Amino acid sequence: MLPTRTLGTRGLTVSAIGLGCMSMSHAYGTPAERDERESIATIHRALELGVTFFDTAEAYGPYANEELLARALAGDSARRDRVIIATKFGFTFDARGAIAGVDSRPEHIREAVDGSLRRLATDHIDLLYQHRVDPAVPIEEVVGTMADLVRAGKVRFLGLSEAGERTIRRAHAVHPIAVLQSEYSLWERNLEPRIIPLLRELGIGLVPFAPLGRGFLTGAVKRAEEYPEGDFRRGDPRYQGGNFDANMRAATAVGELAARMQATPAQIALAWLLHKGTDIVPIPGTKRRRYLEENVAAAAVSLGAAEMAALDAALAPGTVAGPRYNERQMTMVDR
Numbered sequence: 513m514l515p516t517r518t519l520g521t522r523g524l525t526v527s528a529i530g531l532g533c534m535s536m537s538h539a540y541g542t543p544a545e546r547d548e549r550e551s552i553a554t555i556h557r558a559l560e561l562g563v564t565f566f567d568t569a570e571a572y573g574p575y576a577n578e579e580l581l582a583r584a585l586a587g588d589s590a591r592r593d594r595v596i597i598a599t600k601f602g603f604t605f606d607a608r609g610a611i612a613g614v615d616s617r618p619e620h621i622r623e624a625v626d627g628s629l630r631r632l633a634t635d636h637i638d639l640l641y642q643h644r645v646d647p648a649v650p651i652e653e654v655v656g657t658m659a660d661l662v663r664a665g666k667v668r669f670l671g672l673s674e675a676g677e678r679t680i681r682r683a684h685a686v687h688p689i690a691v692l693q694s695e696y697s698l699w700e701r702n703l704e705p706r707i708i709p710l711l712r713e714l715g716i717g718l719v720p721f722a723p724l725g726r727g728f729l730t731g732a733v734k735r736a737e738e739y740p741e742g743d744f745r746r747g748d749p750r751y752q753g754g755n756f757d758a759n760m761r762a763a764t765a766v767g768e769l770a771a772r773m774q775a776t777p778a779q780i781a782l783a784w785l786l787h788k789g790t791d792i793v794p795i796p797g798t799k800r801r802r803y804l805e806e807n808v809a810a811a812a813v814s815l816g817a818a819e820m821a822a823l824d825a826a827l828a829p830g831t832v833a834g835p836r837y838n839e840r841q842m843t844m845v846d847r
Contacts, residue, residue: 518790519791520689524639524717531563537577550799552583563804563808567797571643600643601620604620618656621658638669640658644673651683674847677710680707692717693795697720697725697794699724704829721795723794736752750832754833769822
């Protein structure tokens with residue numbers, strides 16, 4: 513069974529590895545490739561393996577991913593009681609369901625949370641994130657509204673996603689922030705100079721998404737143009753042209769160490785994160801039981817100082833070619 517970790521200093525205890533549910537409904541692959549039965553079986557297998565931390569958002573689908581998670585947890589009140597559900601608000605959607613912009617006005621937050629509670633078929637959200645910082649609404653007003661939801665019993669803990677240093681400080685001064693969710697991995701080290709030291713100063717846990725470098729650290733990726741329309745990877749600059757070639761070369765160091773340790777590249781990448789601090793809980797995403805089982809087994813992989821140093825050096829900041837988002841998506845990152 514997976515060990516547990518405490519995120520932040522407010523008592524939020526979760527499994528050492530969580531499950532990102534996004535790809536079950538959104539972003540990766542096409543609707544025809546998604547298999548709800550296998551997704552629900554993956555969630556059930558996660559519970560058997562000791563995973564208690566499940567990450568979703570209203571934007572995933574939109575809405576469909578929260579509903580899927582609710583179906584997977586339905587029928588057993590004890591099952592709901594032993595899991596931590598994290599979800600997010602903060603986007604608006606067009607008629608096709610695509611993200612149209614950000615909106616963290618208080619009235620929209622309250623409406624979004626009520627919608628999430630309904631779709632999740634629960635009376636409380638364990639961890640509520642602002643999905644992206646809204647520059648039009650002061651963060652003090654946003655967190656004040658979120659804190660009202662805590663006092664109302666609808667939410668237990670508060671989080672931010674892709675927030676910058678100044679925003680985190682201002683938010684934490686209004687109500688304790690338990691968690692920052694942001695991209696962090698061997699592949700993406702942008703948090704190391706300033707954000708991670710700040711989180712530790714304030715007692716905030718870190719939940720890295722895309723802990724496998726959006727697939728590059730597994731070694732099982734294709735060029736952007738080989739993915740279907742609608743797949744996130746088709747528009748990812750790191751999958752395109754010369755960036756793809758350079759990044760495939762960069763990822764070889766992980767595969768080589770994995771072969772020596774009789775582990776998979778994904779397990780090495782996750783073990784590296786787990787060894788970076790007990791206040792870090794990655795949420796690798798998958799919609800297949802076999803990948804879930806592989807990811808969870810990373811908790812048993814031990815990396816010594818020499819292995820950690822070799823990985824740090826092989827994938828030092830600046831090694832990876834290309835920005836982590838396209839230009840439009842980068843405008844939504846609060847850095």
